[in-house]
Amino acid sequence: MHPMSDPSALTAAWTEKVLAWLPGVLPGDGPIELEPLVAGHSNLVFALRRGEDRYILRRPPMGEYAASAHDVLREARLLTVLADVGSTRTPRVVAIAETGDAAGIGPAYVMTRLPGEAIRTEAPPWLDSPEKRATVGRELVSALAELHALPIEPFEAAKLGRAGGYLSRQLKRWSGQRDEFVAKGVRPLADEPPIREWLFANQPEERASTLVHGDFKLDNVLVDPETSRVTCVLDWEMATIGDPLADLGFLLSFWPDSPETAAVFSELLGEVTLGEGFPDRAGLVEIYAELTQQKLTMDDLRWYQVLAMWKMALLLEASYTRHLAGTTDDPFFACLDTANPRLLAAALALTKSG
Incomplete structure (x- = not known):
């Protein structure tokens, strides 16, 4: 398989960029731990840790998908409105990487990780x-x-x-x-x-x-x-x-x-x-x-x-x-x-x- 079509290779290359981006967008300081979660079979989901704080990072799957599917940036906007209207059972958005950003991260976003x-x-x-x-x-x-x-x-x-x-x-x-x-x-x-x-x-x-x-x-x-x-x-x-x-x-x-x-x-x-x-x-x-x-x-x-x-x-x-x-x-x-x-x-x- 050509490396540019290998989902594992694509994910590994993207992860390197993410680890360079996260220190500047997450609160606090210190090293950041990034771990892929085996949850779900659609978007890519990662668990983040910086000190005592826990986060979740989401992005669309690697490869081709329908234009209206896996719109994680829309999801981030919706979570922001949910916070504004007082929803108590939803995470809070911490950082967003827009589609086509200079760092090559987006579309993706980071949210708080609630207990449970x-x-x-x-x-x-x-x-x-x-x-x-x-x-x-x-x-x-x-x-x-x-x-x-x-x-x-x-x-x-x-x-x-x-x-x-x-x-x-x-x-x-x-x-x-x-x-x-x-x-x-x-x-x-x-x-x-x-x-x-x-x-x-x-x-x-x-x-x-x-x-x-x-x-x-x-x-x-x-x-x-x-x-x-x-x-x-x-x-x-x-x-x-x-x-x-x-x-x-x-x-x-x-x-x-x-x-x-x-x-x-x-x-x-x-x-x-x-x-x-x-x-x-x-x-x-x-x-x-x-x-x-x-x-x-x-x-x-x-x-x-x-x-x-x-x-x-x-x-x-x-x-x-x-x-x-x-x-x-x-x-x-x-x-x-x-x-x-x-x-x-x-x-x-x-x-x-x-």
Whole structure:
């Protein structure tokens, strides 16, 4: 592989530049430790340490990606607005490297690292009782309800979204991205066209606009092991203003509550939420309905679940295409050969369940 297309070589060269840039933008003095995190399969994420202070550095993946994807600078602007409106479960931006900066760092940004641990495909040792698992489930939904209650005007003013028309824009955007990849000769996905057709034909009336996270699921938050409280919501790159049920539908789609739902995408999800005490999907809806004082049923969320699964499949298929091109060395992407069609098959089945 040519060194300029080798993701490892590209990352190593970029890391050298970062280590020269960080001393001038981080508070304090002293040496800086930089360590890649094995979290996530999209943006590159690094843990930073300077003295007693902890930070996270994020940048897009090496290699080609859709122009509107992995916009970390937009995410940094959104985190800044979240701080301005008083959000307490989000990190604070410390430094930004713009696209095309002289140092060759951007696009990238550094944020504070809040306390807490991520829960991914395996349950941590401290999550050892039904009571703790129930608390984590309720806390997760509480964090979602909190962000949906934030005022949207500051986000509109910062050009981070606009009220109304979100669902139509989502269908147009993701359909367009898929069509661009198809035009380049990527592999066909037999279940994608009928899912798309169903989404367009059954689009619901949009709810009143709120801030939406766009990628809200268990492994995108940090949890305090002592209290089981959600301390931080992460990965805001897809956030905008829109229909809040899109977030709830996304959470349900990637919250296994039976061995069958866990098997849909076991490589990504694991079986953590099958543990005793965690609410099932219907239970999550009940908690959200209670906290937001509205009536909701699982049937109200079906369209939004299909939307979430379709979007995730299209996003991951783009990553799989980069894997085939050799512009990412993340071994996870190899599993998408079979996992992504399985996810789409489950989404198609859900369209026929009503």
